[in-house]
């Protein structure tokens with residue numbers, strides 16, 4: 033449904049925002065695009081939507097070339113942009129219904145679909161409140177409603193769950209899945225690795241304008257060193273313990289001033305737990321946990337875990353404490 037081959041976008045100032053991207057999204061599939069700030073995700077989406085012209089490479093959306101036929105591409109593709117929808121003086125109900133009408137539904141069908149989305153996303157309380165009085169999360173959900181009102185064959189959602197509360201996030205994911213189940217191809221950008229791992233069919237990890245890895249969450253997880261991770265929290269900052277020779281590790285630990293995550297094989301679990309218990313008994317660490325490796329481990333390994341303003345976030349609010357290699 034969406035096929036991208038060798039896509040390059042070089043902006044006028046020389047920035048190579050997309051540097052040979054190839055990927056595809058099938059009808060009925062939800063693909064998550066992960067990548068740190070500036071990786072080139074929005075640039076990619078804007079080219080598919082016919083808003084930015086590629087430097088080279090090809091894009092096909094349901095057989096349409098957005099470069100040759102940008103107007104048709106905008107019909108075939110629905111986009112939920114990253115920024116908040118401009119809703120000043122407009123209510124969620126009006127915004128969603130207007131979009132449904134613009135995209136071809138008659139008056140009655142547009143009103144019906146709008147009501148359906150308002151109920152499904154639990155927007156009823158705010159459905160008739162104008163945008164300037166709405167929270168960021170409600171505006172985000174409204175923007176989703178606008179993109180999903182009468183969606184094209186391909187739906188592209190740029191960070192759809194940002195600012196949305198956990199309960200409505202679930203409702204939103206249910207709607208995204210329903211979109212795919214109705215045969216749409218869904219490409220969504222997210223910084224939330226845990227959510228992506230749980231909710232999408234396939235993940236594409238981007239870095240510096242390139243595809244660094246792609247596959248199902250399980251396929252990507254299998255790239256992680258070891259199958260378990262021993263997590264330790266030091267009792268005193270900058271006083272993390274030395275790894276003992278008796279503990280076989282599968283890769284370099286990820287560390288911050290207070291936390292350490294050590295990749296190990298499952299066969300080393302009892303040694304790891306015994307060591308961690310000793311450390312806690314001696315008061316060197318506050319707590320420890322042995323957890324299965326997750327996509328987050330692989331993501332940090334792929335994109336680098338630098339704890340810098342441009343570095344990757346994993347879960348919201350974690351940026352200041354991400355694990356660094």
Ligand SMILES: Nc1ncnc2c1ncn2[C@@H]1O[C@H](COP(=O)(O)OP(=O)(O)OP(=O)(O)O)[C@@H](O)[C@H]1O
Nearest residue numbers: 043045047049067068069070071072073074075076
């Ligand atoms: N119009 C532009 N002119 C020049 N450079 C641009 C332009 N738009 C984006 N860039 C640059 O292209 C690179 C990719 O930006 P893009 O917005 O596509 O990344 P992103 O992965 O969507 O980032 P984020 O997660 O922060 O939204 C960045 O270095 C950005 O500064």
